[in-house]
Each structure stands twice: as structure tokens, then as C-alpha cells.
Amino acid sequence: MKISELAKHAQVKVDTIRYYEKRQLLPTPKRTHSGYRIYANSDLKRLLFIVQAKGLGFTLEEIRQLLCLQSGKTDCVQVRNIAKRKSAEIALRIERLSQIKYILDALADQCEQQEDDECPILKSLENSNE
Amino acid sequence: MKISELAKHAQVKVDTIRYYEKRQLLPTPKRTHSGYRIYANSDLKRLLFIVQAKGLGFTLEEIRQLLCLQSGKTDCVQVRNIAKRKSAEIALRIERLSQIKYILDALADQCEQQEDDECPILKSLENSNE
DNA sequence: CTTGACCTGTGACCATACTCCATAGTTTAT
DNA sequence: ATAAACTATGGAGTATGGTCACAGGTCAAG
Numbered sequence: 001m002k003i004s005e006l007a008k009h010a011q012v013k014v015d016t017i018r019y020y021e022k023r024q025l026l027p028t029p030k031r032t033h034s035g036y037r038i039y040a041n042s043d044l045k046r047l048l049f050i051v052q053a054k055g056l057g058f059t060l061e062e063i064r065q066l067l068c069l070q071s072g073k074t075d076c077v078q079v080r081n082i083a084k085r086k087s088a089e090i091a092l093r094i095e096r097l098s099q100i101k102y103i104l105d106a107l108a109d110q111c112e113q114q115e116d117d118e119c120p121i122l123k124s125l126e127n128s129n130e
Numbered sequence: 131m132k133i134s135e136l137a138k139h140a141q142v143k144v145d146t147i148r149y150y151e152k153r154q155l156l157p158t159p160k161r162t163h164s165g166y167r168i169y170a171n172s173d174l175k176r177l178l179f180i181v182q183a184k185g186l187g188f189t190l191e192e193i194r195q196l197l198c199l200q201s202g203k204t205d206c207v208q209v210r211n212i213a214k215r216k217s218a219e220i221a222l223r224i225e226r227l228s229q230i231k232y233i234l235d236a237l238a239d240q241c242e243q244q245e246d247d248e249c250p251i252l253k254s255l256e257n258s259n260e
Numbered sequence: 261c262t263t264g265a266c267c268t269g270t271g272a273c274c275a276t277a278c279t280c281c282a283t284a285g286t287t288t289a290t
Numbered sequence: 291a292t293a294a295a296c297t298a299t300g301g302a303g304t305a306t307g308g309t310c311a312c313a314g315g316t317c318a319a320g
Contacts, residue, residue, distance in 0.1 A: 018298090053230070094227050094228060101221060104216050269313095274307100
């Protein structure tokens with residue numbers, strides 16, 4: 001697969017792929033004799049993961065770390081620690097998103113009942129900031 | 131409350147508060163006769179919400195929209211639609227984060243058992259990209 | 261009534277994450 | 291065999307979200 005094909009499958013620009021390579025999120029790919037980058041299916045999967053994680057608000061650096069956990073490039077104890085820490089971070093994130101979702105749903109409901117005086121958004125946060 | 135006090139309570143810089151004001155995330159505050167910004171508790175709550183939402187990966191523009199739902203600045207039908215759309219977006223986000231968390235937990239477990247050949251990160255994404 | 265901490269606005273600067281451009285070599289379709 | 295389409299590199303430019311510096315006004319304490 002050449003770079004433009006990879007780009008199309010992942011819905012990103014060619015430049016973005018080269019940028020991710022420079023930032024070490026994608027491995028340095030094989031090249032044709034003339035220097036064109038050649039990608040495999042595993043590269044597409046990796047790229048799709050990056051795109052998805054980015055959509056979830058992770059920085060490229062965080063994503064790089066997540067992807068690093070894979071390859072035996074880090075020793076077991078470190079992997080376990082990083083994985084556990086990230087997992088806890090994500091759990092907190094999920095909790096907070098659930099809170100906001102709850103508020104939005106309440107807002108939509110309330111709105112359906114034409115009572116538009118009160119703001120549940122700030123209200124429900126009054127007692128909930130860690 | 132003066133700006134530096136507000137900044138301290140929310141753990142952000144004074145400049146950031148002025149920036150949020152310019153970006154319309156915070157209302158233009160009252161001023162003392164000499165021009166100093168004066169903030170109330172409600173401003174602190176709003177600011178804390180902004181900080182939290184930012185940590186969850188929302189852009190300032192998205193946060194502005196969320197905060198707009200509050201004030202009767204949008205009509206009921208619009209509020210309901212936006213709230214429902216955002217709620218659905220967040221649900222998807224929660225789902226994906228749960229997926230990544232699951233992978234990380236699996237990775238930590240697996241690591242505990244010293245079997246470090248396989249990468250569950252990419253593996254478990256093989257069949258799950260929307 | 262001065263000293264020092266705090267406030268003001270404006271504008272320059274920074275990091276992240278792209279995105280585009282110029283120039284040049286490669287491949288492909290006619 | 292030649293134009294159109296693709297690829298390469300390097301470097302500049304953009305958008306977002308701040309952050310800092312400067313010059314000057316304000317206020318409370320000694």
C-alpha cells in the first residue's frame with residue numbers, strides 16, 4: 001500500500017502520515033527501490049487507532065506511549081505501571097463524561113417540558129468538583 | 131473576588147482567564163471604578179467547569195456551546211437538539227474509552243503473568259473500528 | 261506619601277498538530 | 291515518449307490555546 005492509499009483508508013492527509021512518522025507514532029516504513037513508502041495492513045490498524053485516540057482527546061505523545069506498551073520495548077514492570085496509571089486516568093475521564101452526559105440528558109428532558117428557567121449544567125456541578 | 135484570586139482557586143493563570151473572557155467562555159465581568167475585574171462564585175463554578183471539560187478533551191468552542199445551553203440565549207428546540215447530539219457524542223466517547231481501558235487492564239494483567247509476546251492493543255482493535 | 265504587590269491593555273511569543281508549498285524524481289496511461 | 295498523477299524532502303505557514311513581557315495605573319501598609 002502506498003501512502004496515498006493508506007491516507008484514504010484512514011481519512012487523513014498524506015502529510016499527516018509523514019508527520020506521525022516523524023513523531024514516531026508510525027514505524028519507519030519499508031521503501032520501494034525508488035524511495036516510496038510501503039505500508040502493510042498493520043500500519044493501517046495502527047493509524048486508525050491513532051485517529052480514534054486523537055478523537056478521544058489524547059495528545060500524540062500520550063498515544064505514542066500507549067502504542068509503546070505493545071512492543072517489547074519496555075520492561076514488564078514498567079508496562080504494568082503505565083497501563084494501570086492510564087487505566088485509572090481513563091476511568092476518571094469516563095466518570096466525568098458520564099456526569100456531563102447526565103446533565104445534557106436532564107437538560108434535554110427539561111427542555112421538552114418547556115421549563116426553561118433553570119440551568120442544570122452549572123447547578124449539578126456545584127457539589128461535584130473533586 | 132479579583133482575578134488573581136479566581137485564578138488561584140481554579141489553578142489557572144490570570145492570563146488564561148482574560149483569554150477565556152475574550153473567547154466568550156466567561157462573561158464580561160463587572161469592574162471596580164478603577165477597572166479591576168470583579169468575579170462572583172458563579173464565575174468560579176463556570177471556570178471550574180471549563181477546566182474540567184478541557185481536561186476531557188473538549189475544545190474551547192465546544193465548551194462555549196455547552197455553556198450556552200444554559201442561559202436562555204437559545205430557544206428550546208435548539209437546546210434540545212444540541213443537548214441530544216452532544217449526549218450521543220459523549221456516549222460514543224465513553225464507549226471507546228471503555229474499550230481502551232479494557233485493553234489496558236488486559237495488558238496489565240497479562241504482564242503480571244510474564245507473558246510478554248502478544249500485543250492486545252492492536253489485536254483487540256482488529257474488529258472494532260466503527 | 262512612598263513602596264510593593266496587584267491590576268490594566270496590547271502585542272509578541274510559544275507548543276502542538278497539522279497543512280501547504282517548492283522543487284525534483286518516479287510511475288502510469290495514452 | 292510524454293503528460294498526468296504520485297512520491298520525496300525541506301521548510302514555511304496556519305489554527306488553537308495559551309503564556310510572557312512591558313509600560314503604566316491602583317491600592318493598602320508602614
